[in-house]
Amino acid sequence: MNPLLTRPRVDVAGTVDEAVDRLAELGPDGAPLAGGTWLMRSPEPVGTFVALHRLAELRTTGADVWGASTTHTALAALPLHPAHRALGRAARLSAFPQVRNVATLGGNLCARGFAEADLTPALLALDATVEVATTAGRHRIDLDGFLRGPGGLLVSAAAPAPANRRSGYARLTVRGGGEYALVSVAVSAELAGGLAAGVRVAVGSVEEQARRVPEAEAALNGTPLDPDAARAAGEAAAAVLSARDDLLAPGWYRLAVLPTVLARAVADLLESP
Ligand SMILES: Cc1cc2nc3c(=O)[nH]c(=O)nc-3n(C[C@H](O)[C@H](O)[C@H](O)COP(=O)(O)OP(=O)(O)OC[C@H]3O[C@@H](n4cnc5c(N)ncnc54)[C@H](O)[C@@H]3O)c2cc1C
Structure with missing residues (x-):
């Protein structure tokens, strides 16, 4: 049967570790599912999605850190420091409201081969780092390294905000x-x-x-x-x-x-x- 016509399975992760372990078990047949706005147009069939929506840690935001499941709408509405203005503007100007309401920061940074991703250049200019969870544990790396590296489950992005x-x-x-x-x-x-x-x-x-x-x-x-x-x-x-x-x-x-x-x-x- 055409793999594009088979219905993928969706496993709902309860913790970040559970999501990481399940994705490791699935290998190339699995993928994280955030807002799904990129995945729904992807020509690559995925056997099993690991849904991230129950992971509260991925939704938390602070003054200079944004969880991977923060939506474009939520980013656009945050009272950001002037150093972070580009991120709010990129989120606000991307797509349109229905997409922004579910599309996430993690999905934007992790959609491979997505030249037009709006949040990526904004976070690169902010000198952002990302926290990544893998079966070997958590680590923080600069965004450029993450974009060019093997990936992992994105937990959050962070950027400094010096006064001037x-x-x-x-x-x-x-x-x-x-x-x-x-x-x-x-x-x-x-x-x-x-x-x-x-x-x-x-x-x-x-x-x-x-x-x-x-x-x-x-x-x-x-x-x-x-x-x-x-x-x-x-x-x-x-x-x-x-x-x-x-x-x-x-x-x-x-x-x-x-x-x-x-x-x-x-x-x-x-x-x-
Ligand atoms: C009509 C339409 C218009 C759009 N316009 C724009 C636009 O103007 N600008 C723009 O930037 N984007 C646009 N997009 C693309 C998309 O909505 C965004 O890039 C969005 O940020 C993707 O987020 P998502 O949560 O939906 O990702 P998903 O589709 O859920 O996932 C995208 C990819 O990231 C992976 N992933 C998701 N979360 C994580 C995580 N935490 N860790 C590791 N991997 C992860 C998934 O496995 C998948 O490979 C548009 C999409 C549509 C449908």
Whole structure:
């Protein structure tokens, strides 16, 4: 029988350890199930889902830590520190209300091959770390390492919030909301004496995987984050990124609009209180 037509089994985990052990038993035939908004469109058949909705630990949030099962709607409604503004904006601008109400931070970061994931560039610019549970125990690693590594059950993401730090986010879609971004940019910087320091720039949806762009960061460091500096940083990013083509846009278009989207992300950062 066509595996896409068979009904998957759903096991409901009662604890994080139970989920990790069950996933280890299942191997490639199992997968965690959070909001299911990515999985429902996945062409890869899964034999058994391990549902995470009973895991209260994954739903807890604090001032600088967000459980993996926190929904986009909940993230968008949090009173975030200005250093974390990009995360709230990314959550608010992604998808549309019905999806945001169930889609989770963990699902966004763990959906493999998802170039357009909005929360990923925001959390990369926030210099986030993630707590991961495996059969070998728990560990905390930086988000970039997690995205490029073997994975594990994501428990939470955390990011520091120094007093002078601000962040901003912008994305471009073909039409209005409810669409994947053609380009998304998150910027984080410390503003001391009117000049930017410790700038972090992450670009999503251009390459296959969102990533930090050191060339854009160098172009913004020491500037007042004015529109000219922002556009120059966008051009520096466009010069080094390998843009992908898809049905929504060719790669050259993503690179052509990148300086404008980066300038909008910087403007969003400057709007932060
Ligand atoms: C119509 C529509 C529009 C969308 N628009 C956007 C958009 O504009 N921007 C955007 O970013 N996304 C968008 N999405 C994609 C999706 O909704 C989000 O990426 C969402 O964050 C996925 O979360 P989820 O909880 O539904 O994940 P799920 O579908 O449950 O899981 C996604 C993947 O992550 C794994 N996983 C889930 N939780 C964990 C965990 N804690 N640890 C380890 N692995 C885990 C799952 O096994 C699966 O492989 C859209 C989806 C739909 C259906």
